[in-house]
Amino acid sequence: MTSILEQEIKEQPEVIRRLIEYSADQAKAIMDALRGKFNYILIAARGSSDNAARYAQYLFQIINEVPVALATPSVFSLYHKAPKLEGALVIGISQSGQSPDIVSVLEEARRQGRPSIAITNDPSSPLAQAAQFTLDLQAGQEKAVAATKTYTASLLAIALLSNALAEDKAAFGEIQHLPAQIEQAIEQSMQQISRMERYCYMQHGAVIGRGFNYSTAFEVALKIKELTGITTVPYSSADFLHGPVASLTRGYPVFGIAPSGIMAEDMSAIIDKANAMQAELVVISDLEELLAQAQLPLPIPPGVPEWLSPLVAVIPGQILAWQIALSRGLDPDKPKGLSKITETL
């Protein structure tokens, strides 16, 4: 029987195609209205949406040279403090748009007269109501508890906003290749699912990525945790060397997120180090020389620019987490102890 999670994973090329077609103009209108009105961006999000915020942190800084702060929502919602938001553009990301702590940050932006954008799958949600502008993910209802299509849609919404701010038409052409690239990544990972049973008895692991794909490391670690209950920890390759590298022993599972780009060299060094310690390696990459070093290579299509690679590199991680859940006899649609909408203060 096909799970809802499987259906939603496989809907992603279509969700991305639809969002490019219907929301690029909207992203442009929002950024045309806001250009020159902020000198940094403050983003409020939790869970998978917070991982999308990590992507935004690199994207806006590298492409647009705008500093990005990730909000600590409890400052607003529990300590009842209102940092002075002069100079800030405030963005809230939440598929449901329901979590009161995220909404409270956008409400404070409104109170202080600061511009704000909601990125959400529900344009009638409290988050959308609190925001000056809303970018609707149009992903269709997400029924599986673990977010997949709303995660990649959130990444794309951020990429569209960044691209609109940069007014870079050549880069927009790169965005248009994404639906086909995501489709190919799904096909490539589906060819590897029989090998994924290998991780049925895995007890813990480290997921390592850096730069644009720091977000992917967090999201893959979260998918594995949510769907299987296995303790997996995300790291940047730099932070990993500042301490956690001490965990590496023979057979310790390391998941390297290593697409082409500036960070490939850094990830290659981590992969060498893990191999020297006889760690177990799963590598998500389009680079043959890195894939060749893995016990389980998870290829993604070549030709994806690094700034868009998080939308493609997360796919094998979603499929791996789903398959490990199946191998452990778990229901991928209803992970133990979780509900679809998490309301935190």
Add this chain to the structure above:
Amino acid sequence: MTSILEQEIKEQPEVIRRLIEYSADQAKAIMDALRGKFNYILIAARGSSDNAARYAQYLFQIINEVPVALATPSVFSLYHKAPKLEGALVIGISQSGQSPDIVSVLEEARRQGRPSIAITNDPSSPLAQAAQFTLDLQAGQEKAVAATKTYTASLLAIALLSNALAEDKAAFGEIQHLPAQIEQAIEQSMQQISRMERYCYMQHGAVIGRGFNYSTAFEVALKIKELTGITTVPYSSADFLHGPVASLTRGYPVFGIAPSGIMAEDMSAIIDKANAMQAELVVISDLEELLAQAQLPLPIPPGVPEWLSPLVAVIPGQILAWQIALSRGLDPDKPKGLSKITETL
């Protein structure tokens, strides 16, 4: 034989006393020079210093109502991009002051004519040379690879800067109680060390804190990872409910950082949830009702205000990590695969 780590843990009351005595005026002079010259703070740090930065993130936002962004150093050092720092005060934290990626953020601040502060244990380091102002931790050379005294000293440096910016003399009085409170926390934890052997065979665990003590959760998790190689993951109680709660099973080790204050209620709910799942609980708190629910209660002295509690609540975590390392026959001074100065790009 006494390890260097043990000596450095026990030096902390003296290090903190010295820093209050010799650096409060300097913090005041720095903040008098910078007041009104920034509308947000950007902090660059790695490893334990990045955990100190997390404390700064809550402190400056809650006490001073100034937004705080944590820098992503690779944007500067590897992507060679320079986000426009208009409005920013840039702070670099590094005990050695050597890591090139952190230095590169301060150098960019100088290039753009933005104010900057180095918090470091080496006032002749490249970080100090790149900064406009330096706050010297004066902690004496830290010889053990795992940071302890430079971590609490970094927290205090941040508290002194925040207090100076707020010009709050009553709150400065609270700072002056810290040396005695840290001393008492060390004594209380030392009385529990025979019980810590219980975690000799632990394979993984979650460390949960929120608000000011989100930093403590990260630092305790990092100490356990560095000193023992055990995979421990830090969470805010809110993020934990957005997914990782699925990991909770009978006997799963949960370390709750739960001092008195606004977050005690939130942490109490997590402790109840963990108990309902028959998880294993270690609780660091001054609250009898929370300590009573733990398999291993680690008390800290009462009367520490929440905003300073991270300097005290980390102590039992340092001692626990050190004791688990000893129980596993590991050298606490030289964790496998780590060196004292980690230079990352």
